[in-house]
Amino acid sequence: MGEVAVRQAILHGVIAAGFVEALLRVWRIRRAESRLAFWVLALAFPFLVLPVFLVAAPFRTDDAFMAGSALFSSNRWNAVRLARLSVDTLVFGILALSGTLLFLRDLVPFLIQAARGHREEASVHAAPSDGLVPRVAELACRAGIRTPAVTVLRTDASVLFVRGLLRPTLVLSNGVLTQLSDGELQAAIVHELAHVRFRDPLAGWLLMAARLVMFWNPAVQLMSRAIVQEMEHRADRMAVRLADAPGLVTAFRTLTSARSADRPSVGEPRRTLNVFAERLHHAQMSARLALLTERQSALRFARTRMVLVAATLGVLLFFVV
Amino acid sequence: MIRTRENVITVARPFALVVVPTVLVLGVLNALPQFLGGEPLGVIRYNAVEDLEARQRTALWRPSGLPAPWAWPPSRIRLAVGEPGWVEFLFEPAGHQGEALVVCQTVGSAGPGTPTRLQRWGPGLRTHAASEGDVPAVLLPAGELLQASDILFDGRVVRMRRLLLDDGVIVHELWWREATTRVMLRLRGSADRVPQIARRMFGNRP
Numbered sequence: 001m002g003e004v005a006v007r008q009a010i011l012h013g014v015i016a017a018g019f020v021e022a023l024l025r026v027w028r029i030r031r032a033e034s035r036l037a038f039w040v041l042a043l044a045f046p047f048l049v050l051p052v053f054l055v056a057a058p059f060r061t062d063d064a065f066m067a068g069s070a071l072f073s074s075n076r077w078n079a080v081r082l083a084r085l086s087v088d089t090l091v092f093g094i095l096a097l098s099g100t101l102l103f104l105r106d107l108v109p110f111l112i113q114a115a116r117g118h119r120e121e122a123s124v125h126a127a128p129s130d131g132l133v134p135r136v137a138e139l140a141c142r143a144g145i146r147t148p149a150v151t152v153l154r155t156d157a158s159v160l161f162v163r164g165l166l167r168p169t170l171v172l173s174n175g176v177l178t179q180l181s182d183g184e185l186q187a188a189i190v191h192e193l194a195h196v197r198f199r200d201p202l203a204g205w206l207l208m209a210a211r212l213v214m215f216w217n218p219a220v221q222l223m224s225r226a227i228v229q230e231m232e233h234r235a236d237r238m239a240v241r242l243a244d245a246p247g248l249v250t251a252f253r254t255l256t257s258a259r260s261a262d263r264p265s266v267g268e269p270r271r272t273l274n275v276f277a278e279r280l281h282h283a284q285m286s287a288r289l290a291l292l293t294e295r296q297s298a299l300r301f302a303r304t305r306m307v308l309v310a311a312t313l314g315v316l317l318f319f320v321v
Numbered sequence: 322m323i324r325t326r327e328n329v330i331t332v333a334r335p336f337a338l339v340v341v342p343t344v345l346v347l348g349v350l351n352a353l354p355q356f357l358g359g360e361p362l363g364v365i366r367y368n369a370v371e372d373l374e375a376r377q378r379t380a381l382w383r384p385s386g387l388p389a390p391w392a393w394p395p396s397r398i399r400l401a402v403g404e405p406g407w408v409e410f411l412f413e414p415a416g417h418q419g420e421a422l423v424v425c426q427t428v429g430s431a432g433p434g435t436p437t438r439l440q441r442w443g444p445g446l447r448t449h450a451a452s453e454g455d456v457p458a459v460l461l462p463a464g465e466l467l468q469a470s471d472i473l474f475d476g477r478v479v480r481m482r483r484l485l486l487d488d489g490v491i492v493h494e495l496w497w498r499e500a501t502t503r504v505m506l507r508l509r510g511s512a513d514r515v516p517q518i519a520r521r522m523f524g525n526r527p
Contacts, residue, residue, distance in 0.1 A: 019343060026335035063376055067365050067402040072347040079359040079366040087354075301332055308332070312340060320347065 004061050004321075005054060006216070007074055007088075009046040010095050012317045013219025016042040019313060027305070030291070032233035034299040039227045041310060045317060046220060047210065053318060060321050071319035099218035103211055106221075128152050129177065136170060136189060142242050143193045152177070158254075160188055165205065168196040184251035187243035194235035203231065233291055240292050249289050360399065361459045367398045373408065381408060382426050382502045384522035390414035391422050401460040405429040405503075409460050422518070423507040425456045426499075456505060462486050475520055483512065495519045 020042040029035055059065050066073040077088035128150050137147040148168040153159055159173035170192055180188060195201065207224045214220040239248045299305070355361045367373040374381055377400070387393060395410035405427040412422040455463070464484035471480050480496040493512045496505050497519070506519050 015343070015347075019339060022339045022343075023336065026338055027332075063365050063400060064402045064406070067363050067400075070351070071344065072351045075365070076351060076354045076359060076362075080354045080357045087357075301328065305332060305336075308336060312336075316340075316343065316347075 005050070006096075007092055008054075008321060009050055009214060010092060010099070010217050010219065011072075011074060011320055012050050013042075013046040013214075013217050013223070014095070015317060015320060016045040016313055017219040017223050019316075020309070023305075023309060027299075029299055030294065031297075031299055032230045032237055032291075034302055036227060036230040036234060037302070037306065038309065039223055039230060041306060042313075043210070043220065043223045043227065045313060046214065046217060049314060049317065057318070060318070066321050069319065070321045071316070073321050075321075095218055096216040099214070099216045099221050102218055102221035103215040106211075125151065125153065132177075135186075136193075139186065139190050139242070140193055140196075143190060143197050143238065145193060145197045148193070148196055160192060162192045162195050162201060165202050168201065170196075179254050180251055183243070184248075184254060187239050187248035188251040190243040191235045191239040191248065194238035195231070197238070198231065198234060200231050200235070204228065233288065236288065236292055249292055252289060363402055363457070364459050365400045365402070367400065370394060370398055370410075373398055373400060377406070377428055379428055381428065382499045382504060384424065386521045387412065387422075388518055388521050390416075390419055395424075399460060400428070401457045403429075403457060407456050407460055409456070420509045423461065424522070425461065425505045425507070427503045461507065462488075464492065467491070474516060475523060477523075479516075479519070481512070481515070497523075499523075 020038050023029075024035055024038060029038070053060060060070075066075060074088050074092070077091070078086045080087040082090055129152070132152070133147075133150050136150050140147040148162065148164075148170045151169055151171045153171065153173040155173045156175040156178075157173055158175045158179060159171060160176045162168050162170050170189065172189075176188070177185065207227060211221055211224050236248065352362060353359075360366050367376070370381060370383070383393070391412040391414055393412075396413045397409070397411035399409045399411075401407045401409070406429045408426050408428055410424045410426075412424070414420070414422075464486040466482060467485055468483040469480065471478055473479075474497075477497055480494075482494040482496070484492050484494065486492060490509060492507050492509050493515045494505055494507045495515050496503065498504065504522075506515065506522070508515055508518065
């Protein structure tokens, strides 16, 4: 049963991810909020829908269903051999290995930087400069949230993030305060406050837990990354709306070049999101910057589309074992 | 809600462009193994008889003995799902010298209630997998029935059949019943050997 569940989780994850990615393209959905909703829906299939299938419809794993009724049954590839190994064992082995590597690729740097960051952060706190806290308060008011605590790190490294699940804290370094102009700093702070508003630190931890639970599932790893990316885009959009787009663009460029110069920076939980952002390929970063200035209209019939996708994927994956 | 036809097309056409290829790809991937040395649709191969019994939650009939050159366990174990399902054991002779012996049996609802329909068939009648009692063609190739007769053998009624397969080979079959299970033995070559082999197999192996 365990192996069957693992295989189906991989299969369902891969199909759900491919299905949603294709739909995002053919429906030309660019808006981060909508894309995020679709990715979360896709992620629900291996985590929530599959357990329901396994409990409520145990006959799906019977031979009669797999050989007779299933649209796709992975164990049909069991009899096909490649170098004395059955193809299904080979394929699922490769998929599980790639999922594990994807997970470790993000987990190991995260743990190393978190350990290093805790040591550095404990000894280099500085008092916030005059005017910084009122400025953050004003921006928080504009973003519609309570003013978070502000912590300044006495380091020239470029550090800017929010942390804390219940009591959010905006952490920034002297390096950021000196490297960014007023407009850039305002845009960058609003970006981080947007993460607070949307509870992204909590979402980041939940995603990390999901990735840990299904560390072997490459689709879960990729979908989690996509979700993090969309959360960043969503924060970008809010920063553009409440601050100014050129400021955010130049702030990105300044911070990205500074980070690549003084990496590694201090570590902390929320940085999981920043780690992803830092690693975006240059082309992806360009695409992200392009999105900042793009006019994005709300998705029409969003709820209908979500229901359609959920129902179709549900029926489809019921017959995939 | 989507109200106008134009809006329906805006949403539905791209959606269909994703759904249809997805279903097609999954269907093709499901059918592909049979062309790559795998099993046809509706047939499952197992590595051991115990695996099959565990999956089907049933105990299979096992021959009480096998004459040389064949020996337990079977070299190929397959199940054709259905009502009833059919299990095929393929026994290859030691060193692969000589002909293979095929033994099939029912699993599932081929109990005493299922009529055996012992009747004589004339030569030239074509057998079909769909006909009652036959082993599905996806498991064993069907053939042209040349001769069939019901005989009393070792105190039980058995059916002897002679078939011409599509590849021109003539095979002999012996059908009998072990408790609630229907059993069929198929062998190429001389018809005389079939009852002798079957006699060694009658009864349940402990």
